Amino acid sequence: MAFLLICFHFAAQVFSETLPALPQDVLFDNWQVTWTSASEESTVTYTVRKPAPVITKTVKTWSDGASQQLQDCFDRTNWGIFEHRDLNVFTDSVLCYIKHCTDTVTVDKPIRIYPNQKPWMTREVHWLLEERDTALSLRSEDEALYSTARANLRRGIIEAQLAYKRRIEDHLDSNNSQQVWQGVQHLTNYRTTIGAAEGDASLAEDLNTFFARFESEPPEAATSHPTVRSSFTLILKEHELRHTMWTINSSKAAGPDGVTGRVLKDCADQLAGVFTRSSTSPLPSPPSHPV
Template sequence: MLIPAYRPLVRCSKPVLKHVKTWPEGAISALQDCFECTAWDMFREAATNGDSINLEEYTSSVTSCIGKCIDDVTISKSITALSNQKPWMTAKVRALLNSRDSAFRARDKATLRTARAELSRAIREAKRAHAKKIHSHFQDSGDTRRMWQGIQAITNYKTPSPACDSDASLPDVLNDFYARFEAQNNVTARKTTPPTDDQVICLTTDEVRNTLCRVNPRKSAGPDNIPGRVLRE
């Protein structure tokens, strides 16, 4: 009596398509050249009406120009990510997996034997490279950030996604709560006259440069969609 061979059940997850921007070599220099060649005064002149400057229009035009420069020097890529993918998985290993599966479906024993040997060799190399990368996180005991990154990589820790309230009426409740302040305000808005001893904020070039140098490039971009790496460079 033949016993059918069953394949073990593998927990599968749907692939997620992500769009990322990569910075090729020389992108920062090209971005700085683009900024130096841009006539920034024309944005202020376009937003000036008489003696007043439309700050929203001025900001929007400048950030749009910065975004256009970033798109010109960066390369956009679409990658497929799996939640249960092994951390040592590389593009070479993935290609050899496809080659092995193709040889198995074609019932080519010689090609399948070669593909299996190459796949095993590539997996060992990928695991060795991943272990070396993890080990590098603990070489400098003073860099606690890299140490925690190594621990997270070893334990496969991932930040859980925040739970979303399923109550669809919450936006309406918040709107009613904050709208009541507008309903009770009957005073007409008017521009106040600044006091005579009021001093206008003055910023020097060095102060702006020092502030931008303290920007953390690892954090996500703000509402203007300008990466921290661009501000810092």
């Protein structure tokens, strides 16, 4: 970058009668380039804008038959081998097996997100760009192929922009408040940046003690009351759970368990039974309460 700035400084005096003076005392500090010209006493300072980094993410790609393969895998699974007295062990074993099967039928693909990437850029436009670049390398041999590739690229960009425009208008015209806000965020290019707080468990405990200091009550004399303890069982029907899994938004991100919404929705028939079995296990007794 500094080399380009120095070249720009020389280019300003290309057509002058005398050769430009070499810069002296070139300094680099906090993305600023400062130098003093040999023929002048003034100091020139340029601020270089730091480019935004390219973000690399890893996404799971689903082929056309991935959902069917995952359903077949769960259909042939003997869920009885995961049975355990401890509910946590049983749940962890089932979730690990589901994630293992999901990783088997999907492919991890790294993608790069550029800071100037257009929101209407689609996979079809990327393919047209590659075809245009290929035709450009063969332009000397086939000029008509290059012209056709350029026309197809121009037509594909226009279609992608119109599709993006219709999608944003549908968000704004819908009665769903979430989609309306998504449309506004796309129009204003709003990006949320949530930074992680620095601290440890002791800091969290100190904050809890500070903010809850007025809610503390003086200790009272312990009074013995007869208590009632009862054990209860959550009653959950398999068809109810299956219907709930069908309504899951498959585009949502995975939760702490790592199971995506698409897996739960596409494999609701296969997973409803084992999830119902784990949910209907006896729960611990509730805390005692006076009669």
